[in-house]
Amino acid sequence: MANPEHILLIGSILLLVSIVVGKAGFRFGVPVLLLFLGVGMLFGNDGFGVLKFDDFKFTQFIGIIALNIILFSGGMDTRTSEIRPVAGQGIVLATLGVLITALITGYFIYFITGLIGGFISMSFPESLLLASVLSSTDSASVFAILRTKKQELKNNLRPMLELESGSNDPMAYLLTIILIQVLQSGDFSVGGMCLNICLQMSIGAAAGYLLGRLTILLMNNININQALYPVLLLTCVFVTFSVTGLLNGNGYLAVYLAGLVVGNHKVVHKKSMMTFFEGFTWLFQIVIFLTLGLLVNPSELVPVAGLGIFIGLFMILFARPAAVLISLIPFREMSTRARLYVSWVGLRGAVPIIFATYPVIAGVQHASLIFNSVFFVCILSLIIQGTTVGTMGKWLNLTKPASKPTDFNVELPEEIKAAMSEIEVIPSMMTNGHLLMNLQLPDNTLVVMMKRGNKYCVPKGKTSLQIGDKLLVITDDDEELRKTYESLGIEEYSMRKNA
Numbered sequence: 001m002a003n004p005e006h007i008l009l010i011g012s013i014l015l016l017v018s019i020v021v022g023k024a025g026f027r028f029g030v031p032v033l034l035l036f037l038g039v040g041m042l043f044g045n046d047g048f049g050v051l052k053f054d055d056f057k058f059t060q061f062i063g064i065i066a067l068n069i070i071l072f073s074g075g076m077d078t079r080t081s082e083i084r085p086v087a088g089q090g091i092v093l094a095t096l097g098v099l100i101t102a103l104i105t106g107y108f109i110y111f112i113t114g115l116i117g118g119f120i121s122m123s124f125p126e127s128l129l130l131a132s133v134l135s136s137t138d139s140a141s142v143f144a145i146l147r148t149k150k151q152e153l154k155n156n157l158r159p160m161l162e163l164e165s166g167s168n169d170p171m172a173y174l175l176t177i178i179l180i181q182v183l184q185s186g187d188f189s190v191g192g193m194c195l196n197i198c199l200q201m202s203i204g205a206a207a208g209y210l211l212g213r214l215t216i217l218l219m220n221n222i223n224i225n226q227a228l229y230p231v232l233l234l235t236c237v238f239v240t241f242s243v244t245g246l247l248n249g250n251g252y253l254a255v256y257l258a259g260l261v262v263g264n265h266k267v268v269h270k271k272s273m274m275t276f277f278e279g280f281t282w283l284f285q286i287v288i289f290l291t292l293g294l295l296v297n298p299s300e301l302v303p304v305a306g307l308g309i310f311i312g313l314f315m316i317l318f319a320r321p322a323a324v325l326i327s328l329i330p331f332r333e334m335s336t337r338a339r340l341y342v343s344w345v346g347l348r349g350a351v352p353i354i355f356a357t358y359p360v361i362a363g364v365q366h367a368s369l370i371f372n373s374v375f376f377v378c379i380l381s382l383i384i385q386g387t388t389v390g391t392m393g394k395w396l397n398l399t400k401p402a403s404k405p406t407d408f409n410v411e412l413p414e415e416i417k418a419a420m421s422e423i424e425v426i427p428s429m430m431t432n433g434h435l436l437m438n439l440q441l442p443d444n445t446l447v448v449m450m451k452r453g454n455k456y457c458v459p460k461g462k463t464s465l466q467i468g469d470k471l472l473v474i475t476d477d478d479e480e481l482r483k484t485y486e487s488l489g490i491e492e493y494s495m496r497k498n499a
Contacts, residue, residue, distance in 0.1 A: 010051060014043060018286050033144055033349060034382040036286050040293015053294040056357045062291050063354030064241075066284040067139070067169070068255050072237045073277040074143050074166045075259025082159040089334065090163030092327045093342070095201075097164070098135045098171040100323040101315070101346075105131035108314050112307075119307050120369055129179040130370045133356050134315065134377055136172035138349030139165040140285050141382065145347065145389050154398050155338050161345050167257075169351055170250040174200055176355050180362050203249025205257060211240040212261030219267050229269045230276035233262070285350075292353050296375050304369060308376030315377070316384060320346035337396040344392045348381040408449055408456075408472045418474055419481040425469040428489045437461035440487045445475040 021035045043051055083090065106128035113122045122130070142165035146158050174197050215236040219229065240258045241251035267273070301308070321343035328339055356374040359367040393399040408422055432438040436447060436459050450459040451470040457463075459471075475481050 010043075014039060014290055015286060018290060033141055033285060033289050034379070034386060036289035037293045037379070037382075040290040041296060041298055042293075044294040044296070046298045051294055053291075056295070056360045059291050059295050060354060060357045060361065063288055063350065063357070065238075066288040067252060067351065067354065068237055068241050069234075069277070069284050070140050070143065070281055071166055071169070071252060071256040072259035073281040074139060074162060075256045075261075076263035076274060076277060078159060078162060078166070078260060078263065080260065080264045082156060083163050086156045086160035086163065089328060089331050090160045090167065092330075093160075093164040093324065094168035095171050097323045097327040098168050098175070100326055101319050102128065102132045102135040102172075102175055104319045104322055105134065105311065105315055108319070109311060112310055120366065122366060122369075125179060125183050126364075126366055126370075129176065129183065129359060129364070130311075130373060132172060132175035132179055133359075133370065133374050134311070134348060134352050135175065136168040136351060137161075137165045137345070138347050138351045138378075139169060140288070140351065141165075141347040141349035141386065142345065143281075144285060145386055146345075152400050153341075153393060154400055155335070157338060157341060157398060161342065165347075167253060170201060170204060170253040171197070172351070173252060173355060174250065176358055180359055180364055183364050184362065200248065200250045201253060203247050204244055204251065204253035207244040207247060207249050208240065208254035208257030209261055211236070211243065211254065212258035215240070215258060215262055216265050216267055219262075226269055226272070230273045233273055233277075234280075288350050288354070292350060292375075296372070300368075300372050301376050304372045304376055308373050308380060311373065312377040312380035312384075315348075316344075316346070316381065320344075337398060341392060341396050341398050344385060345389060346381075347385050347389075348378040350378075353378055408451065408470070418476060419478050420472065420474045421481055421484075423471045423473055423485075423488065423490065425465050425467055425471065426490070427467055430465060430467075434465050435461065436463045436465060439465075441473075442475065442480060442483050442487060444480060445473055445484045447471050447473050 018036045018039045021039060041047055045052055045054070106124070109122060109130055110124045110127035113119045113127065139162075142161055146153075146161060152158070178193050178196060215233070218236065219233065222232070224232065237255060237258070241255050244251040244254035263270075263274075321340075324339055324343040324346075328334055328342075352374050353371075356371040359370050364370070390399070429439060432440070439447075441447070447459055449472040450457055450463065450465075451472075452466065452468075473481075473484060475484055
């Protein structure tokens with residue numbers, strides 16, 4: 001057995017290589033999570049053989065921890081004001097959309113494995129199990145790819161896609177667990193399955209909201225060292241998942257909703273905790289993709305390549321679009337271009353692979369085939385869809401320029417409800433003179449900092465301004481900030497409000 005020094009050294013090298021490769025791949029539009037997966041495969045059994053790893057239970061455990069952190073962080077970083085207009089679409093896609101995807105894909109797998117002689121014939125429950133494992137979009141992939149693209153999406157598409165990916169794992173998980181039970185016992189009841197799904201989703205939603213509110217109450221009323229608040233919040237995340245599971249509810253849904261509740265209420269030290277979770281999320285995204293890469297043997301993917309290509313292309317080109325189009329029929333206000341884009345962003349990644357470990361651990365027949373097929377389909381999805389998310393958005397005219405990076409990294413305490421903005425000095429602002437005191441500013445608006453080139457200073461009334469200087473202004477609220485822009489003769493209103 002390797003000593004701790006060797007384990008830490010190998011782990012550190014894997015993380016370092018992943019980060020460097022991910023940085024290089026980002027420049028060429030390659031999804032960084034796919035590269036993390038590739039690094040794991042490179043160092044695994046069929047690669048350099050640095051790490052001999054085949055522990056499905058440990059992988060599942062790491063996956064559960066990673067999903068808890070990713071889902072909670074995604075919920076905490078989502079504004080209810082953004083998802084409210086698209087909540088209906090997101091929820092329908094996360095439930096009905098997953099079910100339709102599983103059914104259509106399950107029938108397809110059952111058909112081709114029985115029709116084509118080169119494939120292992122699978123029963124309908126086995127085919128439906130494989131389809132159910134693949135039925136949800138991957139929250140880690142969707143969050144990572146949408147938030148690292150240097151563009152923004154129109155029509156609230158980003159929050160809708162994130163809501164769907166953050167809340168559709170429970171449906172896929174329930175379908176997977178129920179079908180494993182069916183294969184093991186041979187007992188199947190449509191009514192019982194529907195009741196079980198409704199019960200677990202209801203308990204998960206209620207527990208997520210209530211435990212999220214209790215987390216807020218605890219965080220705001222406990223007096224501990226500031227450095228311990230992120231640790232306390234992380235503890236609350238795992239308590240939420242575990243307690244919900246003990247109540248026979250869905251822990252993944254509870255964790256995402258708890259993050260949504262916490263992120264949209266006043267909590268002490270929220271900004272520092274969000275920064276902590278952002279870094280922690282990236283760490284566990286790297287860890288889970290590395291672990292999954294180490295677990296798989298690339299040589300075992302070759303025999304399932306044909307089946308994986310058939311399933312992957314069918315899901316990308318037919319099953320996902322059909323599920324989206326059927327699910328979104330009631331939402332007539334949504335454009336055809338938006339529906340097509342949502343159909344394309346049906347990324348598969350870590351979550352389906354983690355769910356594919358359940359049949360293996362349960363000893364289901366053809367479990368190895370299911371796992372390797374899921375792994376192959378996920379790689380195919382990340383290559384085809386993950387690399388073209390930005391291109392598809394531009395082609396459908398659904399993108400807009402991303403917000404410019406800020407020059408002032410200044411944040412106010414959450415209890416201060418003020419509005420800040422960064423304004424660039426233009427010629428029309430200096431018609432009355434080139435001094436700061438000559439600017440036409442409302443009485444309750446202050447210029448608190450100025451940047452010229454790479455130098456910062458706190459300006460005074462007699463400070464001379466130059467075209468291109470950046471000013472950080474602060475005022476009472478949004479309306480006053482609008483008046484400030486009007487006073488300065490700036491047409492484009494840009495706001496950085498302390499949220």
